[in-house]
Amino acid sequence: MKTKLTLLLIVIMALSSVFGIGVAQDMNEVTILYWQAASILNPYLSSGTKDNDASAIVLEPLANFGPDGSLVPVLATEIPAPENGGISEDLTSITWTLRDDVVWSDGTPFTAEDVVFTYEYCTHPEGGCVQSDEFAGIVSVEAMGMHQVKITFDAPKPYPFLPLVAQTTPILQKAQFGECLGAEMAACSDANFGPIGTGPFMVEEFRPNDVVSYVRNPNFRDADMGKPFFDRVIFKGGGDAESAARAVLETGEADYAWNLQISPAVLDAMEAAGNGQIAVAFGQAIETIWINPTDVSPDNPNRSVWMTDGSNAHPFLTNKTITQAMSMAIDTTIIAEQLYGRSGYATCNFINAPAAAVSTNIDCSQDIAGAIALLDEAGIVDTNGDGFREYNGHELRVQYQTSTNAVRQNTQALIKQWWSEIGVDTELRNIDAAVYFGGDPGSPDTFQKFYSDVEMYTTGSSSPDMEGFLGNNRCGQAPTPDNNWTGSNTPRFCNDEYDAILDELSATAGEAARAALFLRLNDILVQESALIPLVYRSSAASAFHNSLGGVEMNGWDSEMWNIEDWYRLDM
Amino acid sequence: MGQYIVRRLLTAIPTILVISFIIFAVVDLSPSDPTGNLPLTIPPEVRQKIREALGADDPFVVKYVKWLQQFFISEPLNLIETSFGITFPGSEDRVRVISWATRGPVIDIIAERLPQTIWVVGSSYILGILIAVPVGVFSAYRQYSVFDQVGTFLMMVGFSVPTFFTGLMFIIIFSVNLKWFPSVYDTTLVVTDIETLQLQLRQMFMPVTVLTLYTTAQMSRYTRASTLENLQQDYIRTARSKGLTERVVVTTHAVRNSLIPVVTLIALGIPGIFAGALITEQIFRVNGIGQYLIIAIQGGDLPTVQTVTFIFAVLVVLFNIVADVLYGILDPRVTYT
Numbered sequence: 001m002k003t004k005l006t007l008l009l010i011v012i013m014a015l016s017s018v019f020g021i022g023v024a025q026d027m028n029e030v031t032i033l034y035w036q037a038a039s040i041l042n043p044y045l046s047s048g049t050k051d052n053d054a055s056a057i058v059l060e061p062l063a064n065f066g067p068d069g070s071l072v073p074v075l076a077t078e079i080p081a082p083e084n085g086g087i088s089e090d091l092t093s094i095t096w097t098l099r100d101d102v103v104w105s106d107g108t109p110f111t112a113e114d115v116v117f118t119y120e121y122c123t124h125p126e127g128g129c130v131q132s133d134e135f136a137g138i139v140s141v142e143a144m145g146m147h148q149v150k151i152t153f154d155a156p157k158p159y160p161f162l163p164l165v166a167q168t169t170p171i172l173q174k175a176q177f178g179e180c181l182g183a184e185m186a187a188c189s190d191a192n193f194g195p196i197g198t199g200p201f202m203v204e205e206f207r208p209n210d211v212v213s214y215v216r217n218p219n220f221r222d223a224d225m226g227k228p229f230f231d232r233v234i235f236k237g238g239g240d241a242e243s244a245a246r247a248v249l250e251t252g253e254a255d256y257a258w259n260l261q262i263s264p265a266v267l268d269a270m271e272a273a274g275n276g277q278i279a280v281a282f283g284q285a286i287e288t289i290w291i292n293p294t295d296v297s298p299d300n301p302n303r304s305v306w307m308t309d310g311s312n313a314h315p316f317l318t319n320k321t322i323t324q325a326m327s328m329a330i331d332t333t334i335i336a337e338q339l340y341g342r343s344g345y346a347t348c349n350f351i352n353a354p355a356a357a358v359s360t361n362i363d364c365s366q367d368i369a370g371a372i373a374l375l376d377e378a379g380i381v382d383t384n385g386d387g388f389r390e391y392n393g394h395e396l397r398v399q400y401q402t403s404t405n406a407v408r409q410n411t412q413a414l415i416k417q418w419w420s421e422i423g424v425d426t427e428l429r430n431i432d433a434a435v436y437f438g439g440d441p442g443s444p445d446t447f448q449k450f451y452s453d454v455e456m457y458t459t460g461s462s463s464p465d466m467e468g469f470l471g472n473n474r475c476g477q478a479p480t481p482d483n484n485w486t487g488s489n490t491p492r493f494c495n496d497e498y499d500a501i502l503d504e505l506s507a508t509a510g511e512a513a514r515a516a517l518f519l520r521l522n523d524i525l526v527q528e529s530a531l532i533p534l535v536y537r538s539s540a541a542s543a544f545h546n547s548l549g550g551v552e553m554n555g556w557d558s559e560m561w562n563i564e565d566w567y568r569l570d571m
Numbered sequence: 572m573g574q575y576i577v578r579r580l581l582t583a584i585p586t587i588l589v590i591s592f593i594i595f596a597v598v599d600l601s602p603s604d605p606t607g608n609l610p611l612t613i614p615p616e617v618r619q620k621i622r623e624a625l626g627a628d629d630p631f632v633v634k635y636v637k638w639l640q641q642f643f644i645s646e647p648l649n650l651i652e653t654s655f656g657i658t659f660p661g662s663e664d665r666v667r668v669i670s671w672a673t674r675g676p677v678i679d680i681i682a683e684r685l686p687q688t689i690w691v692v693g694s695s696y697i698l699g700i701l702i703a704v705p706v707g708v709f710s711a712y713r714q715y716s717v718f719d720q721v722g723t724f725l726m727m728v729g730f731s732v733p734t735f736f737t738g739l740m741f742i743i744i745f746s747v748n749l750k751w752f753p754s755v756y757d758t759t760l761v762v763t764d765i766e767t768l769q770l771q772l773r774q775m776f777m778p779v780t781v782l783t784l785y786t787t788a789q790m791s792r793y794t795r796a797s798t799l800e801n802l803q804q805d806y807i808r809t810a811r812s813k814g815l816t817e818r819v820v821v822t823t824h825a826v827r828n829s830l831i832p833v834v835t836l837i838a839l840g841i842p843g844i845f846a847g848a849l850i851t852e853q854i855f856r857v858n859g860i861g862q863y864l865i866i867a868i869q870g871g872d873l874p875t876v877q878t879v880t881f882i883f884a885v886l887v888v889l890f891n892i893v894a895d896v897l898y899g900i901l902d903p904r905v906t907y908t
Contacts, residue, residue, distance in 0.1 A: 033755070037858065037866065039672040047672050047870060048608045128624025130609060133617050186624065186674040193675060208673035208680050209866050210758055210858040236755060238856040243742070243754065250747045253755050 025547045027568050028231040031254040032560075033244040037209040037237020042192040043168055044122050044129045045185065049558075052167050053258070054212050054235050056558040058105075058197035059170035062096050062115070063161070065556035067281065069354040069464025070511070071161060075099055075110065075171060075198060080160075082509050091156035091509055096164075098147040104173050105202045105217045112143035115164065117174035119151075126182035134162045134169050158509040159465040167558035171198070200228035200564035211236045222564065229550075229567035242266065248543045249276045255548045258559060260541050264341050267541075276545040280342055283539040283555030284353050284469065285460035287344070289400075289415075289532040290491045292450050293318050296399075304450050306478040306492035316391040317398070317453060321378045322424075323529035328374070329418040331366035336535045339407050344535040351522040352536040353555075354464055356515035359522050364533075371422045382423055389423040397425040398453035401445075403433040408456060411534070441484045448479040450490060458537055464556050466518045467505050473525060475499055491530040498524045572899065575907040579892045590884045595635050595877055603871030605671045625671050627873070638877060641668045646678055672872045681860060681879065687758050688847045688859030690771075695779040696844055699786025700837060706787070707794025707833075708826055711802060722791070729788030734781050738854040741777045752776050756857045778855040782848055786840075793836055797829040804828075831901050838894040842886035 038054035039047060046052050062076045071079045077097045080086020087094050102110040119141040122129040139152045141163075151163065163169055173196045180188035194203040198221070201214035212235040216228060236254070244257035249270040260267060260278070271278055295312050296304050302312050316322050332346035348364035351357050375381070375389060380396070382389045389396045400416070402408045409430055416426040429452065431445045437457075444451050461469035475494035479487035498521060505517045525531060539555040550565040605627055606618040622628050626637070645665045652658055667676040706726075710719040746754040753774050762768050801807065802825050810820045847861025856862075860879065867875035899905045 039670075039866075039870075040674055045674055046609075047605070126624065128621040130613060130617065130621060132620065133614050183624070186669065189673075189675040193673075205759065207683055207758065207858075208670075208675055209863060210684070213759060234759075236757075236856065238858045238862055239755075239853060243854065243856075246742070246747065247755050251750065251754055253746075253753055 025252065025255065025545065025568065029234060030230045030232075030256070030548065030566060030568075031234045031236065032256040032258070033239070033247055033254045034235065034237045034258045035239050035241045035244045038206075038212055038235065039209050040192050041195055041203060041206060041212065042172075043170060044127075044131055044172075045192060046130055049259075050237065053558045053560050055170065055195065056167040056199070056560040057201050057212075057214055057233060057235065057563055058195055058199045058203055059167075059172070060197060060199045061166055061170045062098075062164045063166075064561045065166050065464055065554065067552055067554045067556070069283075069556050071165065075102060087160065087509055091158050091160075091507070092154075093150055093152040094157075094160040095144070095148060095150045098149065099221070100147050102198050102221050103219045104175075104196050104198055105219050106173075106196050107219055108173075108175065110171070110173075110198055111146050112149045114171050114174045115149045116141050116143050117178065118164065118169075118172050121172060121177060121181060121185075122169070124182040124185070127185045129185070131169050138163060156507060158505070158507060159463075159467060159514065161465070162463070166556070167561060173197070201233055204232070209237065220564070228564040233563070245270055245543050248545055249273055252276075252545060255545045256551070257543045258540075260543055264343065267543075268341075271543075274546075276543050276548075278342065278541055278543050279551060279553040280538040281540040281542075281553035281555035281559070282353065282536065283460060283462070284351070284464070284466070285458055285537040285539050286347070286350060286352060286533055287411075287456065287458045287535040287537055288350065289454050289456045289534060290450070291317050291323055291454055291529055291531060292452065293492050293530075296451055296453060298451075304492075305480050306494065308494070314453070315394040316396060319380075319391060320529055321374055322380065322391065322396065323532075325371035325374050325422055326419060326424060327364065327529070327532045328367045328371040329422045329424075330364075330415055330532065330534070331418070332364060332534050333366075335411050335414060339410050340535050340537065343538045343541060347533050347536040348526070349522050349536075350525050350531060350533050351466055351470070351518050354511075354515060356512060357466065357518035357522070359519045359526075361523050362526050366418075368418065368421050375422065387423070388420075388425040395425065396423065397427065399427045399429060400454045400456070401429040401431060401436075401452040402456040403436040404430045405433065411456065439486070441486075446485065448485045448487070448490060450479070450492075455490075456534070460537075460539070462556075465514065466521075467502075467514070470505075470518060470521045470525075471502055473498070473530065474502055493525065493528070493530040495524060495528055498528075572896070572907055575899075576892070576896060579895070583888050583892065587885055587888060590888075591639070591877075591881050592635070594880050594884065595638065596631075598873055598876050598880070599631055599634065603868070603873075605871040605873070607871055608869075627671065634873075637666075638668065638874065641666055641874075642878065642881070649678075668874050668878050670867070670872055670875045672867065672870045672875070677875050677878045680863065680875075681882070684859050684863055685845075687756070687857055688852070688861070689844065691756075691775055691778050691852070691857050691859065692782060692844045692848050694775065695782035695848075696786055696840065698779065699783045700790055702783070703787045703790030704794050704830070704833070707791040708798050708821070708829070710791070711795045711798035711829075712821055712825075714799060726788040726791055729784040730792070733850075734785060734848070735850050735854060737781045737784060738777070738851055741781060742854070745777060754855065756855045758858055778848075778851050778857055781851055781854075790833065790836070794829065794833050797832050798825060801825045801829045831898065834897055834901060835894045838890050838897055839887075842883060842890050845886055846883050 034050050036048060036050040038050050040051050041055045043052045043055045060074050063071045063073050063079060066072045073079055075098055077099055078084060080094050080096055098112060104110055119135060122132055123135050137153050139154050142150050144150050176191050176196050180191055193206045200217055200220050202217045204213045204215045206212045214233040216231050220227060241260050242262050245260045245262065245267060247254045248257040250273050252275050267278060292304065293314050294304050294306050295314055305312055336344050336346035348362040349359050380389050380391045400412060402412060412428045416428055419426050435443055435445050436447055439446055439448065447455060447457055472488035473493045474489060477487045477489040478492040479485040501517055501521055505514065508514055508517060526533065542559060544551045547569050549567045549569045552562050553559060554561050605625055606621050645667050648659055648665065649667055652662060668678060670677050706722055710722045713719055742754045745752045756774050760767060760771055762771050807820060807825055810824045845860060847859040849861040849865060852859045852861040853865065864879045899907050
């Protein structure tokens, strides 16, 4: 019996190897693996990035964010700016001019009515629209003729590019979704499963939580340029990140695998097979050491609470010589190269995007001798011979907390070593991520409570405009018992110049002018020792097959943002 | 017998209702949030709005009664309408069981996924039985022989090595190194000719083998034990002393009687086919009912979890009745009044 079975198996295998096995990359079809399957093709009802990305192949916004965070017009002719009259002088309204050569995949023309409808669709009070926050502060969206749309805000908005920009808020067809307003939103399964779009592909078949197949949109606006370069797209979901990476890098069954949150060692080994490569996207995510300017001694009733009069100050971390020396002792290059590999770069800046906002004013190369000299000159020396310095009778001893994670603990160990070389003693502590980032006001171990001298975690911005992100560190937004420790200003930073620039920012339009202000804010944060930037981290890592060309990773928008440019390389 | 079946079916109704209530309570009380997987940038007020639109914050009783009405009234009516092409009054306003994640009818998705689950899990079940019964019988007949020892060892391996391990091993051997079989199951493949049938068989090979190994291990142990017991019975000695050939003694007398408990076991296992194979489906991206249930649980999709587990519960109850009836047919000593 057993031998027969084995024989049978051998026969099956032999047969299968005769009938041409081996996976050939299809010239006309591209296969994308998402280990989270798409459950709906309408980003306004999405339950995660996977749904937005699956919709992005069909639906398009007025403009996308490019990989560098700049705006790329899609359904609009140009990006509105004060210079072209697209943004009003008082900054309270923005006018988009739409392309007049775009038709929906069913052949009907795309007009301003569709744009206005999309706004009404998401802001309907009974709808439960997932993206409604993107439309906050809008008074009205009006059609000005067939191809112009005016959005009016309730206050000056120097950066008005949240609504209807990027793949989270694409334009829906009014003719298709017109009946789906409010409570009817969820009932329109046919529309939600097969939206009509302006994008390069049309939905052919959608199996919720499994697979989406798309076919070429013959009415795509760049069809005369041959775009898209594939006839079909298969967007397959399910499984796990590791097997998705394997299917691209080792077996070659798929062309693209999304969000590979797996150990770099495993990923490197798979990439070594030579079938494909890993692409990394950078947005604004920065691993930072935060410095606590308040007194955190355990018996202090106002532990870690910022007082405007400076009465609850930290005994030595408000001294800039000390914090500067601590910063000089760190070699961010070693941390980035040894611990982060391709998923992070060493940086001296808190703001690392957009390019125009990246400061060159700060030197953060390691200089342990310089740090020692700096402290010696300031008279901060070791008086009691225990190997660590004292300042005003306080031992320079810091507690350094972060979340439990192998990379972070290795970073801690390196920094502890460097700080000990300049005479600063470090006590390391790590807290389970669920507690540390959990935000429970009753727990003493959250990053907001900051019951330690320094701490380390990653923070970032989903928008390439940094106003909201930098506004987090405004004075008065520190976490305190009064706001239940929910303030956004973790480093309890308070600087009049910083706040003044933030005010200026809220009245300044124009990318270049705003970038210059981001840069100044960055310099203040770093030079005033609110924090020590360590590593500029990637926001996503995906794998694609060597035979797939045109992939351009994007940390600010959907990874599918330029799928019309993907093509098959001759192998 | 007929009366017995009717009585059993009638008593099953309250059982099923109690089961539906317990499942609903357990799922509803578990701390899951349908907005939990949304990006962190979406503020709490928006999440609250979404929950309201879904009806996720309705009181327990309201949600339960709604589900009962949708599942026991709307869905059957809809089924009748679509299968006979007729329309009942009020068809437009009827609300079916709607998933919170896909916002589409749950039953449609189950129907869409049933084929791949039955292809993969069903065929491995049949294959497993076809292998397990002869192996079990022969092992018992030649107890402690080399065949029995090797068989026992292999079955213990099949039984104790988890499918996520064998699955991964198969992928590494057959997909990565040999490139014989695909590791990603194509659910859109429709079998129309020899070529597509070949593709279908090839993509089924790994998941089916992994599952068959497990089913075979389980079933053959059962068959072996049952056959061993019967081979020592007096009637076997009688059969032999009558001068019957060994072949007749084993196949007609021993095996027939030994298979009675095995048939029961097989019947009880059939609802398991519907539930799919949670882990194997996930590994090979078969995306059948099992994977659907996992996604729904992770996403806090209460209507889906409730509906899938409930259908499973109904099948368990029904196949219990089937098993009991089969027992009566196969074993003349059992009578139902």
